[in-house]
Amino acid sequence: MGRPRKPSKTPPVTPGVGADWDIPRIAYLYRDSSSPDLEVDSVAGYIHETLGISCTVRGDFLVHHGAGDSESLARRIAATRVRNIMRPFDPMEPAYGEVQFELRLLEEPSKRVPAILYDAYRYTGVMRGLLPSGERSLRVLHIAFEHRILGTFDEDGRYHARAVVCGYPSVVSTSGIVEAPAKPEGYYRVKAQLSVALGAIPFDAAKEPFKGQFIDYDDPRLTEVAKGYALQATVYHITKDAFCDDPRCRLFNAHWQSELMRAQLESGGLCPRHRKIAAEISASARRRPVAARR
Numbered sequence: 001m002g003r004p005r006k007p008s009k010t011p012p013v014t015p016g017v018g019a020d021w022d023i024p025r026i027a028y029l030y031r032d033s034s035s036p037d038l039e040v041d042s043v044a045g046y047i048h049e050t051l052g053i054s055c056t057v058r059g060d061f062l063v064h065h066g067a068g069d070s071e072s073l074a075r076r077i078a079a080t081r082v083r084n085i086m087r088p089f090d091p092m093e094p095a096y097g098e099v100q101f102e103l104r105l106l107e108e109p110s111k112r113v114p115a116i117l118y119d120a121y122r123y124t125g126v127m128r129g130l131l132p133s134g135e136r137s138l139r140v141l142h143i144a145f146e147h148r149i150l151g152t153f154d155e156d157g158r159y160h161a162r163a164v165v166c167g168y169p170s171v172v173s174t175s176g177i178v179e180a181p182a183k184p185e186g187y188y189r190v191k192a193q194l195s196v197a198l199g200a201i202p203f204d205a206a207k208e209p210f211k212g213q214f215i216d217y218d219d220p221r222l223t224e225v226a227k228g229y230a231l232q233a234t235v236y237h238i239t240k241d242a243f244c245d246d247p248r249c250r251l252f253n254a255h256w257q258s259e260l261m262r263a264q265l266e267s268g269g270l271c272p273r274h275r276k277i278a279a280e281i282s283a284s285a286r287r288r289p290v291a292a293r294r
């Protein structure tokens with residue numbers, strides 16, 4: 001394996017204090033018009049208050065940046081559909097109906113997509129291609145709220161839906177918040193029993209006994225939860241490290257709805273380490289002269 005490496009002369013960097021942080025001059029947050037209850041202005045206020053970063057709220061990402069050839073955009077989006085959750089992504093020419101379906105969604109962004117999974121990296125790649133060059137830089141952060149469900153193919157050999165995809169741009173999926181973290185175990189049992197009894201999947205009937213124990217569509221708690229996920233995307237952009245091991249920290253990577261609710265609603269705060277990191281980010285963001293923030 002070659003010669004042993006010489007010991008490095010560079011002094012160790014204190015973890016958390018980032019000389020290599022990318023603090024954006026501005027964060028653009030994009031509305032999801034299919035989630036009228038989601039108050040994006042309030043999320044922007046939270047990011048500004050917590051990290052000192054200037055935030056501007058815009059309309060839906062695909063409407064804001066996607067003007068022009070919608071047929072071609074619809075085709076590119078349809079091509080990111082996951083066709084088999086048990087296999088890595090296999091690029092395929094989308095069918096005519098799938099392109100028309102995406103075209104209708106682009107025309108009516110307030111419609112919500114039914115259970116379709118899109119490959120997170122390919123989908124955000126399509127979004128990235130729409131950004132004007134002046135805004136495609138680490139100095140500009142983009143966080144899009146979006147109703148499509150994005151998934152990543154993981155080491156366990158299958159796709160998993162994500163509540164947040166930290167990338168460029170980052171996406172917080174309003175449907176992913178509902179679908180990605182697992183619901184109470186009893187829910188899946190009741191759903192399976194009812195499916196056998198009724199011969200169909202009765203989502204609403206299965207949800208009934210567990211109401212309140214998970215975030216549902218049009219949930220009044222969505223804005224509060226979205227703040228935590230937008231914070232994860234922002235901290236990832238700056239430090240390249242989004243998640244925390246402390247289950248009471250808003251940066252905790254929740255796999256269960258109960259964990260999501262504990263981190264985002266019951267605690268609603270940061271662990272001591274992330275409080276310190278947030279204060280440091282905030283201090284450097286606010287120290288910047290006004291001209292440099294533009």
Ligand SMILES: [Zn+2]
Binds near residue numbers: 246249250271272273
């Ligand atoms: Zn933390």
